[in-house]
Amino acid sequence: MSTFKSRNKQRELQEKLIKLALISAAIISILTTFGILFSIVFEAIEFFKLRSFWYFITGTIWSPGVEGSQFGALAIFTGTFVITIIALSVAVPIGLGSAIYMSEYASSSLRDYLKPVLEILAGIPTVVYGFFAAITVAPLVVQIAGFLGLEATFNSALASGVVMGIMIIPVISSLSDDVIRAVPASQRRAASALGMTQAEVIKNIVLPSAMPGIISASLLGLSKALGETMIVVMAAGLRPNLSINPLEDMTTVTVTIVNSLVGDFEFNSPETLSAFALGLMLFIVTLILNMISLSLIRAFKEKYKVNTL
């Protein structure tokens, strides 16, 4: 009896230890987020001690590395915005269209083939997209623009935006496809019974029901576009350009972060620290987008009682 008891005690101790190990593993993921947050926030604070926050937000001259360097990020934000808009205007219609075809029109066996094919697009490393954008798409944009009598640069925002859009297609199509399929079939049947054509059912019944999920997918795509680095580093320009003409070259937040850190500046110089200030902006914006996106999808899940999303 006593051996049984002691063995039981040993077992309990063992169980506690293992559980402790498991919890500490889970804590690491929290630590990572806080690690990212704090490492960026502290360095960003260092930067704002050296340079004005307001000028950073509203200034238009970004001139690191020269006498009296200035850090006005407005032109960088503009470039990021323009390239992101181009990317989304490619990715949202094509991604959503593909999702609708896969979930509503294609047979399930065809869909089983189509979905992995689209997901290949998501598996291509971004450096490869960057090379493709710089070597193939950018010259093509220059040629086409020239044919239309316009002038485009080889680092045009259009080339990197379009390729980035293609990269985001699977992000949008995959999630939208899941959400559209999760809309209960009874809704479709009810609408068909009222005499709607299939397209009308989709447009009037299915898409409005799936809208939270579609918006959520688009927001995820948006945050991906904002944070995408390699495509813009390789194909977009380096010059902060306060313009909204997509045929001109412009630079983005991520490009500027990379450039500030690959130079030979001291770690505590404002040039290097500016990368962290930009990183903080990026972190805050993507965090907000992710939060909205997650809560939208959670609301959809609760409304339609689906667990597979």
Next chain:
Amino acid sequence: MRKKQKTKQHNPFYDSTLKARHTSAKRFKKFTLTSLIFSIAFLIFFLFDIVGKGIPAFSVAYIKIDVAYNEKSVEDSRLAVEKKYRKIVSRAWLREIPNQVRQNPQLMNTIQSIWVLADDQVDQYLKGHHHKLKDKNRVIVDELYAQNLIQRKFNTVFFTNGDSKIPEYAGFFSAMVGSVLTLIITMLVAFPIGVMTAIYLEEFADDNKLTRFIEININNLAAIPSILFGLLGLAIFINLFGMPRSSPLVGGLTLALMTLPIIIVSSRAALRAVPDSIRQAGYGLGLNKIQVTKDHVLPLAFPGVLTGSIIGLAQAMGETAPLIIIGMIAFIPDAPTMVTEAATVMPAQLFTWAGMPEGMYIEKTAAGIMVLLSILISLNIVAIYLRKKLEVKL
């Protein structure tokens, strides 16, 4: 005609807008199909473009000439070949002459007629690409070509050398080794932590505030831009802990934190798919929670866990941005042997080459992309195969 109109009038279901509605329905279907076809067409165009640009890099020009191994050529390797061939032979290859003599002392004071790597401009000229070969040298090349003394052979240099500032001598080998070392670190860190977190959340945790917080956290972590992980690696691992810059150790740790959410999410899904009856049967036999999890739930969930980890590994393998931030774009001619040495990884090497002006680097970038993509595709196929093979019907 009259009859038809009559039926229309008497048909209570006749709707004059129906025709337009059907056309619009067809148009809508065509639009969705077109967008799908566009994505697939892009993929095909992209693959053809990369393969078309990359294939030439797998062959490279060699010249058969006399190479003199003697005191002079060991000292100044350019003297090993006749003056008129100097411009068309690879400088980098000639630099290997002292090394060759050291390895094979009997070569000393002999003249060997061997295949020597050609200069990159000769190679580009033979491939019909843009080249900067002078007319004088072009005549020599044409002559040798007519005598079959210049040939394009399989490019072994690409697979055995590291990076080089001389285009024809640049290879992918050290980047491949760097990638392997980095990914070993990534998996050693991410796999146990990821699987343990998944087990905790799925099997042990109660639904309390802490658990929900961890969950939200993981979801957010999955969507944070990768470049921010680079900033984390720079600030924490390099500046705070003083780990060596550009090393696979820091790269691997940074990628591990990025891969963690992928492994956690897929492992949780795999654990959730194990039916409760298995657990209940275990408890019924008097096993405790740890025994049930370790001996019954985990083995059943293993294929899913493995698949998720391989997919996470594949993603980490293609990641570049955070590694650039921590300095893994260094010029690395020799393959690293330790995880603390400076190294480069495959995507970072591609990034470096893509920025080079010489035409041969473009070829090599595309060829490197072919290598990288085929590894990624094989990893995915392995993941799918393992899942199919190990999957137990529950």
